[in-house]
Amino acid sequence: MLTKLSCVAVLFCFVWINGFTQSTSVRPANQVKATQLKPFGRYIFNASQELELISSAAQVGFRFEGRECKLYVTTPSGHNYLQYELDGVYQKRIRIDSQGKEPIVITASSSGKHTIWLYKATEAHTGPVIIRQVEADNIQPVERPAAPLIEFIGNSITCGAAADPSEVPCGTGQYHDQHNAYKAYGPRLARMLGVNYMLSSVSGIGVYRNWNSDGPAMPQVYEKTDFQANNPQQWDFKTYSPNIVSIALGTNDFSKGDGKKARLPFDSTQFIGEYIKFISLVKTKYPNVQIALLSSAMLTGKTREMLQNCLLSIKASIDRQYPQDKPVALFFFEPMQARGCTGHPNVEDHAILAKQLLPFFEKLIR
Structure with missing residues (x-):
């Protein structure tokens, strides 16, 4: 009799424990x-x-x-x-x-x-x-739903820097207090297109020189996970496979800096040469990717024309070097009187830039 009771008790305990385990395993996660x-x-x-x-x-x-x-x-x-x-x-x-x-x-x-x-x-x-x-x-x-991907490479404008003084007014706080990456032109454009995006951008950066320094420029930091030249950690470019890489660089190469540090005149030969090498670097990470080069809405007059001519030359050179790849696509912004902090576009200006870009990228993403 004891043996039968013991068996029943063991069986009851097993069923109770098993039921308890199952019930706790389906509790909502918190x-x-x-x-x-x-x-x-x-x-x-x-x-x-x-x-x-x-x-x-x-x-x-x-x-x-x-x-x-x-x-x-x-x-x-x-x-x-x-x-x-x-x-x-x-x-x-x-x-x-x-x-x-x-x-x-x-x-x-x-x-x-x-x-x-x-x-x-x-x-x-x-x-x-x-x-x-x-x-x-x-x-x-x-997870982010599966969709085409655009990588936006650029400077402070691509970051959405100095764009949003709604909480911290221009001229107060720290530089990043007015950052708003979500409302920058790239993310806005991607949402309009229904695609995924990532931003590879650094304030003040250029192709061969930066806003107020000779470097390190984008080609020297692009492979670093955090875009810091002295960081040994390399980004794993196998993580994503963009359909389009959009590059908007040049504004800072043309900059005259702060007026205190010596600054040589813009060197178009060096700019073109470094830009071509950088695109070749991008292509080693993403073979056959569509490259789109954007001008700068911040430049006007002769500097605007000079940048556009440089981009035309870069396109011609890359298309010759990679005849089997998709031709480089060019987009020239209309000049803009930016309304954000320190001469940057504000969030409303970024909406205008995204709207300008929409027909251009609609054709590329098809």
Whole structure:
């Protein structure tokens, strides 16, 4: 009798434990660790298994249920910025402080199922936004849907730098306080086209020289994960395969700098030579990719004409060197009187630039 009772008891315990295990395994998740997220753009998972969003508009998404979610984020840069979409609608920028002890709470206007996409508002040189984990009811990471991809290479304009003084007025705060990568021309254009995008951009950078220095210019930092010349960490270009690489460089090569540091006149021969070599470098990363070269809306008169002539020469040279590839596409912006901080386009100006580019890229993306 004892043996039978023991068997029954063991069987009951097994069924109860098994049922308990199954019931707990299907409970809604309330936490997603950084390593479970599926970021898009330039990023790394660091030694602490945290997600570092590095490049402008680097992004990550998740779904949850209820009315709020909690972000455990920090930055080594004093302060930094995220911005976000809720259910496909842009909301606002969020300031991230280096302490990062308390979670940032994002609240929806109603309960139910919601999708959030977070975007890094600032550029790589501002430092990373570090995500440790995200919490919410029934939270699940989401991937960026499959779609054609455009990589936008450029300078501060491509970053969306100095474009948004709505919270910190021009001339106050720090340089990155007016960054708004989400509303820069590249991301705007990509959303209009329904394609994916990534930004490979650095403020003040040029092809053979920068705004106020002789380098390192874009060809020297492009292969670095964070576009810092002294960083040994190389970006893995096998991560993405862009359909189009858009390059908008030249504004800073033409710059006269701050007027204090000695600055030689613009050297068109050096500019053309370095630009050709840079395009060849890009082609080693993405064979047969469509290259699109954009002029600068910030240049006028003779400098505008000179840049356009340089781009025509570069196109002719690349097309000769790579006869089997798609011909280089050129787009010349109309001159713009920029209304942002320090002579940069503001968010409304970026909308104008994106609208100008739309027919050009519609033909390329087909």
